[in-house]
Amino acid sequence: MADSIRNKVAKDYHLEIAPPKQDFFAKGLGHGDWGMKNRLSRLFNPKSGNTVMLAFDHGYIMGSTSGLERIDVTITPLAEYADVLMATRGAIRSCISPTVNKPICLRATHDASVLKNDMSVGGGCGADMEAALRMNASAVAIQCFVGGAGESESLETLCRAVDAGERYGMPVLGVTAVGKEMERTTQYFLLATRILAELGASFVKTYYCEGFEKVVAACPVPIVIAGGKKLPEKDALTMAYKAISDGAKGVDMGRNIFQSEHPTAMCQAVAKIVHEGYNDQQAYEYYQELA
Numbered sequence: 001m002a003d004s005i006r007n008k009v010a011k012d013y014h015l016e017i018a019p020p021k022q023d024f025f026a027k028g029l030g031h032g033d034w035g036m037k038n039r040l041s042r043l044f045n046p047k048s049g050n051t052v053m054l055a056f057d058h059g060y061i062m063g064s065t066s067g068l069e070r071i072d073v074t075i076t077p078l079a080e081y082a083d084v085l086m087a088t089r090g091a092i093r094s095c096i097s098p099t100v101n102k103p104i105c106l107r108a109t110h111d112a113s114v115l116k117n118d119m120s121v122g123g124g125c126g127a128d129m130e131a132a133l134r135m136n137a138s139a140v141a142i143q144c145f146v147g148g149a150g151e152s153e154s155l156e157t158l159c160r161a162v163d164a165g166e167r168y169g170m171p172v173l174g175v176t177a178v179g180k181e182m183e184r185t186t187q188y189f190l191l192a193t194r195i196l197a198e199l200g201a202s203f204v205k206t207y208y209c210e211g212f213e214k215v216v217a218a219c220p221v222p223i224v225i226a227g228g229k230k231l232p233e234k235d236a237l238t239m240a241y242k243a244i245s246d247g248a249k250g251v252d253m254g255r256n257i258f259q260s261e262h263p264t265a266m267c268q269a270v271a272k273i274v275h276e277g278y279n280d281q282q283a284y285e286y287y288q289e290l291a
């Protein structure tokens with residue numbers, strides 16, 4: 001074979017350099033396989049360990065929401081400032097160009113619409129693992145209703161997604177829904193986040209609350225916070241700062257970014273807190289400079 005003649009002889013084995021330690025940066029996720037870790041390293045920045053996820057999945061229960069009337073117009077310019085895009089396959093496929101090279105966290109449940117006025121039911125499978133792989137997703141998000149009428153169905157959907165996710169190396173984001181019957185207490189979030197992690201979620205989305213550092217400590221995998229209803233920008237940045245200071249590994253924020261007066265400035269200000277150690281005041285000043 002021509003290629004075997006006059007090849008350079010392999011001789012530089014770098015004997016003086018120790019092999020790299022193979023610790024994994026994300027809490028509780030060091031024992032997964034390569035594909036799973038590779039996807040997690042797209043979701044979370046391996047340097048800061050954190051992530052800014054931009055959530056625009058609201059239409060799957062709320063229909064056309066303020067700020068998301070035209071996803072193609074409002075989300076496309078924001079995408080470059082976020083680390084991850086979180087939405088349904090319908091929204092992504094129809095409104096986001098496949099050339100936007102951002103990891104996708106695919107909303108993979110269908111839940112009760114706003115007409116039901118009950119965020120404690122739902123949890124049916126909205127997109128299976130094959131759909132997620134076809135969308136080149138880096139994670140799937142499963143909403144769970146711990147303590148609500150939809151508890152059993154949603155936890156079943158979570159477990160099946162974890163089974164399939166382990167087969168294909170797909171992280172599952174467990175989302176704690178807060179419905180009518182569920183109070184936003186430390187006790188509730190301690191319970192709900194822990195249950196989702198114990199059932200195999202790779203990371204968990206929840207709300208910021210009193211005693212959040214305990215919620216983080218008791219959850220064996222990373223936590224990201226939802227933003228919730230639109231707040232004044234300064235307050236939303238303060239919430240993000242407190243969450244990161246208490247150990248959250250990022251945000252999965254929607255309305256407080258895309259409903260902001262200046263969405264791209266807001267997204268960049270949040271990123272300063274999440275990745276660069278800015279406090280809320282510094283981030284707010286940065287927001288004002290950009291706005």
Ligand code: 5RP
Nearest residue numbers: 055058226227228253254255
């Ligand atoms: C509810 C959700 C939402 O659909 C959404 O992603 C949350 O975004 P925000 O509250 O920041 O507008 O996950 O559980």
